[in-house]
Amino acid sequence: MQILGNLLAPVREKWGSCSGRWLHFTDVDGMTVNGSGVINGQGDDWWGDALLFEKCNGLQLNGLTHINGPGFHIHVVHSKNVIISNVTITAPEHSHNTDGIDLTKSQGVIIRDSIIGTGDDCIAIKGGTKFLNISNVQCGPGHGISVGSLGSHGQEGYASDIHVWNCTITGATGGVKIKTWAGGKGTVERVSFEHIIVKQTNYPVHINQHYSHSKEQPQAIKVSDVTFSDIHGTCTTENTIVLDCANIGCTNIILNQINITSVDPNKPASTICNNVQGKATNISPSNSSCFH
Numbered sequence: 001m002q003i004l005g006n007l008l009a010p011v012r013e014k015w016g017s018c019s020g021r022w023l024h025f026t027d028v029d030g031m032t033v034n035g036s037g038v039i040n041g042q043g044d045d046w047w048g049d050a051l052l053f054e055k056c057n058g059l060q061l062n063g064l065t066h067i068n069g070p071g072f073h074i075h076v077v078h079s080k081n082v083i084i085s086n087v088t089i090t091a092p093e094h095s096h097n098t099d100g101i102d103l104t105k106s107q108g109v110i111i112r113d114s115i116i117g118t119g120d121d122c123i124a125i126k127g128g129t130k131f132l133n134i135s136n137v138q139c140g141p142g143h144g145i146s147v148g149s150l151g152s153h154g155q156e157g158y159a160s161d162i163h164v165w166n167c168t169i170t171g172a173t174g175g176v177k178i179k180t181w182a183g184g185k186g187t188v189e190r191v192s193f194e195h196i197i198v199k200q201t202n203y204p205v206h207i208n209q210h211y212s213h214s215k216e217q218p219q220a221i222k223v224s225d226v227t228f229s230d231i232h233g234t235c236t237t238e239n240t241i242v243l244d245c246a247n248i249g250c251t252n253i254i255l256n257q258i259n260i261t262s263v264d265p266n267k268p269a270s271t272i273c274n275n276v277q278g279k280a281t282n283i284s285p286s287n288s289s290c291f292h
Contacts, residue, residue: 151184220246
C-alpha cells in the first residue's frame, strides 16, 4: 500500500458509530505500507488508535508522516518480524495519550531512523513484547522511550530482549525508562539502553516500579539484567538517575559511562536508588550507596 497524499480523518460527528479505531489492518501477512504521504488523525476529536496493525506478520512500514494522532499514532499488536523505519510522528506536546509507536504482544520488531515528538511516550513497549531493536530515533517532546507500563491492577506483564541504542531524546519529561505498577506479576529482563544523548530531559535514566504513585504490594514485576550504558547530556531537574524498585528488588542493574548534568544550578543532578542490586562504573552524578 502506497500513500502519497494527505489522509485526513473525518470529524467524529460525521463518522457515525465506530470503535474508536480509524485505520485498522488485521491478519495481513507480508504487507508493506510506505510513501511520502501524511496521515492526519484530527487529534482531540477522536482519542483512539489512528493506525492499528493486528496480526500482521512481516509488516514493513516506512516513509510516512503521522501528525496529530487521536491517541496512539501507530499501534502494532500480536505481530512478528516487523520493520518500522523513516517515519515522522508529531503531535502537540500537551496532547493526551498520543504515543508515537506502541508495541503489544509482538516480537522480532525493528524501529529505526525515525523522528517522534508527541504528548506521551515516543515509543511504548507493552506486555508480551520481545526481541526488539530500536536505533537512530530522535525523540522529543514527549515522555521518552519506555518499557511499560506493565502490571496494572495486578495483571501479568512480560517484556524481554530489548535493545535501544544510538537515540537522542530532547526536551522530554522522560528519557529511557522502565515503568511498572505495584502489585503486578511477571518479568522485565534483558534490556539495554546504550549510546543515548539526552538534552534538557527530566528523568533521563529511570526505573519506576511505583508507576502512577501506586503503593507497595507484596508482589511485583521482577526487573533484572538491565543495562544503561554511554548516556550523556543534560537534565532539567535533579532527577538524573532514579532507580525506584519494588520491595522484591531489581537485580543485575548495570550503570556504565553515564555523565548527565543539570541545567538548573539550583537543582544539582543526583542519583537515587531504592532496592537495587548491580554495579556502577564511571557515572556522574554518582551515589556510592546505590548498589549492594
